Amino acid sequence: MRMRALGGTGIKVSPYCLGAMMFGGWGNPDHDDSIRIIHAALDAGLNFIDTADVYSRGESEEIVGKALAGRRDQVVLATKAHGAMGDDPNMAGNSRRWLVREVDNSLRRLRTDYIDLYQMHRPDPATDIEETLSALTDLIRAGKVRAIGSSTFPAEQIVEAQWAAERRGYERFRCEQPPYSILARGAEAAVLPACARYGMGVITWSPLAGGWLTGKYRRDTGVDMTSGRAQRIPARFDPSLPGNARKLEVVEELIKIAADAGCSLTHLAIAFVISHPAVTSAIIGPRTMDQLTDLLAGTAVALDDDVLDRIDQLVPPGTTLNEADAGWQPPALAEPALRRRPPGDRAAR
Numbered sequence: 001m002r003m004r005a006l007g008g009t010g011i012k013v014s015p016y017c018l019g020a021m022m023f024g025g026w027g028n029p030d031h032d033d034s035i036r037i038i039h040a041a042l043d044a045g046l047n048f049i050d051t052a053d054v055y056s057r058g059e060s061e062e063i064v065g066k067a068l069a070g071r072r073d074q075v076v077l078a079t080k081a082h083g084a085m086g087d088d089p090n091m092a093g094n095s096r097r098w099l100v101r102e103v104d105n106s107l108r109r110l111r112t113d114y115i116d117l118y119q120m121h122r123p124d125p126a127t128d129i130e131e132t133l134s135a136l137t138d139l140i141r142a143g144k145v146r147a148i149g150s151s152t153f154p155a156e157q158i159v160e161a162q163w164a165a166e167r168r169g170y171e172r173f174r175c176e177q178p179p180y181s182i183l184a185r186g187a188e189a190a191v192l193p194a195c196a197r198y199g200m201g202v203i204t205w206s207p208l209a210g211g212w213l214t215g216k217y218r219r220d221t222g223v224d225m226t227s228g229r230a231q232r233i234p235a236r237f238d239p240s241l242p243g244n245a246r247k248l249e250v251v252e253e254l255i256k257i258a259a260d261a262g263c264s265l266t267h268l269a270i271a272f273v274i275s276h277p278a279v280t281s282a283i284i285g286p287r288t289m290d291q292l293t294d295l296l297a298g299t300a301v302a303l304d305d306d307v308l309d310r311i312d313q314l315v316p317p318g319t320t321l322n323e324a325d326a327g328w329q330p331p332a333l334a335e336p337a338l339r340r341r342p343p344g345d346r347a348a349r
Contacts, residue, residue, distance in 0.1 A: 001014045001015060001016070001045040001046070001299060002015070003047070004280050004281065005201070005280070006076070006117075006147075006174070006175060006201040006280055006281075007174045007175050007195075007199055007200045007201035007280070008174065008199045009146075009147050009174050009175075009201070011076055011116065011117075011146075011147065012047075012076075013047060013048040013076050013201075013280060013281050014045060014046045014047050014048050014281065015274050015280075015281050015282065015299075016046055016048075016270075016274075016281065016282060016284050016295070016296075016299065017046070017048040017049070017050050017078075017203055017281040017282065017283045017284070018038065018041045018042075018046050018048065018049045018050070018283075018284060018285075018286075019050050019051075019205070019283035019284060019285035020038075020049060020050065020051035020055065020060045020061075020063070020064050020285075021051070021052070021055045021060060021285050022285050022286065022287040023037070023038070023051075023055075023056075023059075023060045023063045023064070024055060024056030024059030024060045024062075024063055025056040025057075025059055026055060026056045026060075027287040028287045028288065031063050031066065033288075033289070034063045034067070035063060035066060035067040036289065037286060037288070037289055037292050038063075038064065038067035038068075039067060040289065040292055040293075041286075041292060041296075042071065042074070042075065044296050047074065047075055047076055048075070048076045048078070048281055049064060049068075049075055049076070049077055049078065050078040050079070050080075050117075050177075050203065050283055051064050051078070051079050051080075051110075052079055052080035052081075052083070052121055053079065053080065053081050053083065053085055053102060053105065053106050053109075054080075054082075054083030054084070054085065054121065057085065058085070058105070058109050061079060061106055061109035061110050062109045062110075064077070064110060065109055065110040065111035065112065066111070068110075068111070068112070069111065072111075072112055076116045076117065077110065077112065077115060077116045077117070078115070078116060078117035078118075078119060078149075078203070079106050079110065079115055079117075079118065079119070080118075080119040080120070080121040080151055080177075081094075081098070081099060081102045081103070081106070081118070081119075081120065081121060082094055082120055082121035082122050082124065082151075083121055083122075085102065085105075093124045093126060093127055094120050094123075094124035094127045094131075094132040095124070095126075095127050095131060095132070095135075096131055096132075096134065096135035099132070099135045099136065099139070100135060100138070100139070103115070103118065103139055103144055103145065104144075107144065113143075113144075114143060114144060114145065114146060115144065115145050115146065116146045116147065117145075117146065117147050117148070117149055117174075117175065118136065118139065118145040118147075118148050118149070119148070119149040119150060119151045119175075119177060120132060120148075120149075120150050120151060120153075121151050121152070122151065122152050122153075122328055123150075123152075123153050123154070123157050123328065125331050129157070129160055129161050129164050130164050130168055130170070133148075133161065133164055133165055133168070133170040133171065133172070134168070134170055136148045136170075136171060137170045137171040140171050147174045147175070148171055148172075148173055148174060149173050149174055149175035149176060149177065149200075149201075149203075150173045150175075150176050150177070151176070151177035151178075151205070152177065152178060152179065152205075152327040152328045153176060153178075153191075153328075154190075154191070154328070154330070155189075155190035155191045155193075155194040156190075158173070158176055158191065158194045158195065158198070158200075159194055159198075161173050162198050172198075173200065174200060174201060175195075175200050175201035175202060175203055175280070176191065176194075176195050176200055176201075176202055176203075177202075177203045177204070177205055177283075178191050178192075178202065178204060178205070178327070179204070179205055179206050179325060179326065179327040180192075180202075180204035180205075180206075180207065180273055180276075180279070181204075181206055181207050181208065181209040181212075181213060181269060181272075181273060181325075182209070182213060182250075182254065182268075182269055182272050182311055182315055183209040183212055183213065183247055183250065183315065183320070183321050183322075183325065184206070184209060184320045184321070184322075184325040184326065185315060185316075185317060185318055185319050185320060186318060186319070186320035186326055187204075188276075188317050188318045189317075189318035192276065192278040192279070193278070195278055196277075196278045201280040201281075202278050202279045202280050202281075203280060203281050203282075203283060204273050204279055204281075204282050204283060205283045205327075206283075206325075206327075207269055207270050207272075207273040207282045207283065207284070208266060208269050208270070209247070209269070209325065210229060210233075210236055210237075210325070211229070212247055212251060213251070213254070213265055213266065213268075213269035214265065214266050214269075215251065215255060215264075215265045215266070217237075217247075217248065217251065218248070218251065218252070219248045219249065219251070219252055222239055222248075223237050223238070223239045223244070223248075225237065225238065233324070235322075235324035236322065236324045236325055241322065241324075243321050243322025243323065243324070243325075244322055246321050246322075247321050247322060250314055250315060250321065251265070253314050254268065254269075254311070254314065257307060257310050257311065257314070260307075261303065261307045263298065263301050264294075264298070266294065266295065266298065267297070267298030267301045268301070268303070268307075270282055270284070270295070270298055270301075271298065271301040271302060271303050272303060272308070272311060275302070275303055275308065
């Protein structure tokens with residue numbers, strides 16, 4: 001595979017990044033099988049692996065750590081922190097108190113003494129961005145982390161983090177990991193331009209839109225709402241919701257576009273993502289060896305302008321068909337209390 005530069009870090013990574021979310025209890029609980037999949041991906045030319053502490057409560061990191069025995073230095077290893085790792089309210093978020101503790105937990109699970117890319121999995125409204133950057137800067141200076149990044153940050157917070165780093169002399173986020181697919185193109189409006197403006201790499205998650213762009217969900221068969229993923233996040237799958245109903249319609253048209261382009265829907269979807277000039281790498285998250293084999297078969301697929309124009313006509317640039325696929329919602333929209341004055345303070349003055 002032709003390697004790509006990860007922003008301005010000087011690190012070279014493959015255009016496909018092996019996502020490890022499906023290794024462990026959330027997907028494939030067989031550690032030996034998961035390790036075989038990781039080794040097959042590395043043997044095929046991928047040199048980039050992305051995981052997170054919260055994936056199966058650390059089990060994914062443990063599997064990756066075992067798989068990289070003897071191969072660690074040939075791999076660009078990324079992990080993330082933010083999600084809750086226990087009942088203690090301080091075992092989550094982007095605070096210094098948590099990060100300096102959790103990075104050591106990740107290092108232990110990954111069986112390594114350094115992490116190439118340490119990412120904040122989501123914004124943390126309760127923590128000042130300068131607090132987070134200060135802690136991450138210390139981790140870099142301690143040699144535990146090589147570079148830092150964000151994941152699913154809105155454009156305004158990406159810019160704020162860059163300004164804060166410059167103002168205070170902290171290390172800055174070198175990449176962003178947004179959701180991005182044909183069905184969720186919201187990142188094109190501001191996130192991808194902001195990353196390009198600041199020379200940040202972009203590692204996209206869910207290029208297959210949670211399975212929608214594999215052809216698994218079709219208009220004639222509908223969506224099995226008893227499946228694990230649909231049960232966990234019904235807003236992204238319930239076909240009675242307008243956004244998901246539209247996704248079913250679009251998938252039918254995309255299958256025709258893929259056939260005309262001479263490729264599968266899956267390969268069309270990933271080729272679309274990595275064709276964007278701001279995108280460094282697309283995360284693929286196979287659960288089985290067969291899924292990995294199919295994904296790797298599409299590495300040579302390139303889409304011409306006519307195909308990309310047809311996709312633009314079907315799903316306009318910057319459009320996310322279902323906002324539940326955006327990955328993060330600002331607290332001011334999610335929590336009613338943040339939009340309402342206390343009862344005793346509602347009278348006009």
